[in-house]
Amino acid sequence: MKTQLRKGTLEMCVLAVLAHQDSYVYEIVGRLAERMEISEGTIYPLMRRLQADEWVTTYLTESSSGPARKYYTLTASGRAALLAMRGEWDSFVAEINAVLGEGGADKENTHEA
Amino acid sequence: MKTQLRKGTLEMCVLAVLAHQDSYVYEIVGRLAERMEISEGTIYPLMRRLQADEWVTTYLTESSSGPARKYYTLTASGRAALLAMRGEWDSFVAEINAVLGEGGADKENTHEA
């Protein structure tokens, strides 16, 4: 069920990581794993989508500790998409909290939405 | 894409509406539609799930303006589930915002486009 909540947010999270700095899947997974459970199998197909949408481009870099790394960089439209997603995310959260706040009168005002 | 964000939250929203007061699908949809786009086809299967999980029970009531209404009531475990979901929701939102905030060290840079 926690899985379902994530739908649609992982793209945004990955874009946010890339906004910070270029990265490759193995590292992205490691970063995200600090804060949430995440699996490689989720990210690879996702990266293909990001590429298809032209939100990222890639380049290869040699690694001294394993196979070459495939770095991903945000494009201009990737950055724009991230901003748009943040906006959607914020209004979505507000929307849900409004519904919860409305129905949740039985829990006398936990915290505000 | 907005659709994907909703995954996993609609159950919680419906439970929240029912926590407010007993209701039937047609009305629930109307209520939720005030705040978000939502379709009947989504809710009926969802109600079956809620019933299967024994989070709601139903009773029929005659209506003076159409077919009988099938009201849904929260069970005790339904209320418990709603509380649990709210908890998950809050920590999920915090989690995502943390990732966004981190990648968004350029949050100074939120000149929201």
Next chain:
DNA sequence: ACAGCTACCTTGTAATGCAAGGTAGTGTGT
């Protein structure tokens, strides 16, 4: 040579939301 790590990638399954469509009772206008 082998184990273990880095790093890439694919396939199949499950969960969920939605559009489109179908059934039926009640009231209103012609």
Next chain:
DNA sequence: ACACACTACCTTGCATTACAAGGTAGCTGT
């Protein structure tokens, strides 16, 4: 009587996405 609109129920098929499990390959240390 007939058509239409509104309430109210419900189902089927599709698309999207996350995940588990599995596969390939380079590099390092013993």
